Amino acid sequence: MKLFTSAIAIAASLYGAQAFAWEATEGRPYEGQTVNVLAVKSSQFEAHEARLAEFEEATGIDVVYDYVPFPNMKEALTTEMVAGGDYDVVSVMDQWVQSLQMLMEPIGPGIEAQGTDLSDFPAAHIRHGMLNGELIGLPVRGHVQLMFYRTDLLAEAGVEPPQTWEEMVTAAKAIQDNTDASGVALPYGKLNGQNLMVWMNLLWGNGGDLFDADGNAVFNSAAGVAATETYVSYLAEEIVPAGSAVFVEQDAVTSFKQGNSAMLPVWWWVRSQLSDPEQSTLTADQIGFTALPSVAGADRTTFTNTWIFGVTAESDNKDAATEFLGWLTDPALERDVLMDPDLSEVVAVHMSNLTDAEVNERWGGMHQAAADALATADGVEFGDNWPRIVLILETAISSLASGEATDVQATLDKAAEDIAAIR
């Protein structure tokens, strides 16, 4: 936390809060250089690539994108880190930043020279671009969680969109009593910690946390046990689809898209899939959203997910790569993609766009809801051992969900022991 606070302070002092519009460095000093980008497969990044002509014309820099599907991205970055490769710019998910720290180069001075306004990034996102007090990447893609719901099914069941987890259970039961759909689609299976995303909100809402200030596991506290029992109880109450014990996030999304579930707490970027006729049986007017439910009486929470773009330590064209980062993180570029009528991209990481009236008008207020959620979202501190911690925690949740383990306290205690025993 101390590190984070100091990092934000450095960022704020370095960059001020003036509005930013990217401009190419005068004299095109990097003309003729090529910047190779390794990015996770994403329609948002493809939209950026489609707009490269503006950047290439202004700077004389050629930019070449290579995409890797998400399930293989970490391995691709690991290979890049160990073997050294041809990429100058890489996209890295927040949870991987610490473990891939040797891959990244500090970019603070170069970004400062371009006048990028770091205060326009929500704290929950920009914190993942800081490592040991230095800026090593800028957020380009960031997510909050929202509760999507079927407007028609909730109306048929005579219930309002739930604002608390308790209300979600009541609404889910009413929906199941009045329609053929399952109440809510949730992931309990193992894949990149996806079964922790909702559970974490229950943990925070119950007043718990993963670790204390000294880094000791505290998720096995009374609050952690209560949160876990609540999360697992949704299976026993049968308000989730059959087989949810092994659902990963995509299974839950598919269940909603196929009309088999009425509610879906998930990342906001999924919105673009939900009414895509090639992927979904739903139409836009069947889909509503609200902030993620909270524990009654507690503040709203959301897990966040951030993809940063940084320059590789092995890059031969670091200055050109930094120039590219300046363009890539220009709020105007993000807004252009958000407002493109031919696209269905909702993702934004600049507060100026999240609170923009026209953006909110186009997306039904989704971005303001995200801005509100981000205002209080603290995010999670991902340390060196986070990938291993995730495996231990997601296995614990999966075991309880499948019935392989039944004693919540004992299972969480064992997970805490395993985490403490990490070498």
Add this chain to the structure above:
Amino acid sequence: MQDRLLPYWLLVPAFIIVLATTIYPLAYSFITSFRAWDLTKSRRPEGFVGIDNYIYAASESQFLNSLWVTFIFVITSVALTVVLAMALALLLRRKGSMHTFTRIILILPFAMSPALIGVSYRFMFNPEFGVLANGLGAVFPALQGVPWLADPQLAMGILVLTDVWHWTPYMTFMCLGGLASIPRETEEAARIDGASNLRIVFGIILPQMRGVILVMAVLKTIFALKMFDQVVTLTGGGPGTSTETLAYFIFNVGFRWFDMGYASALAWILTAIMMFISIWYVRMLLSERKMATA
């Protein structure tokens, strides 16, 4: 002189390729298994830690669990594959157009990628839209809505099923090859003496197929020990850790925990198990040959 050395020179390219792609990585990983190497902190292996990585493995519950899961998987998968392959081969060894057609169809599962098999079965056993889950539910109403992959035992059963489905055709062809080498005269003589089909299979065919069955079992054991693809795409090692095989665990240690020293040690433990089985198999074969020529 030149003629005498020529064969060795001709072997050099192949030797270099084997050295670069097999010997060097094996030696490197063996040395790494005695070193600390946290990939998040260093691009290169760090100091030697003796046999610490091996000692740690012996006391670590996740490794011991993966060893047990692998053992269960190997035993069931090998036994089912060998028995089914033998049975299918006995059915298909007759000549005829239907038998030929069936043999051609039979090879299709083996031609499929294991990762794709895992994805396909994951879809097929989805309780909401899976064709197998719903088909079984339609035929046996008690099975309607059974969360197949959500139950630890059922998930292991389906993992075994995918592997048996994948390997049985190949093993069937091995059996057909073995059956073709058995002289028909002995079988015909037994039939004339009034032996039943069952007696012929157990008394005449299977004893003569012993060598082939042994080869099949050893090969299948080695392949089963390496089970990885379907675990990734079908179960992700879950629910819990119920299908976390040793190969999958090694992958996690190396590429998620980034503990390359420990991952190397685990990989060598797996290699040692496979080497032990291979040596045992070669000895069995040699002793069989000695008995045959005695």
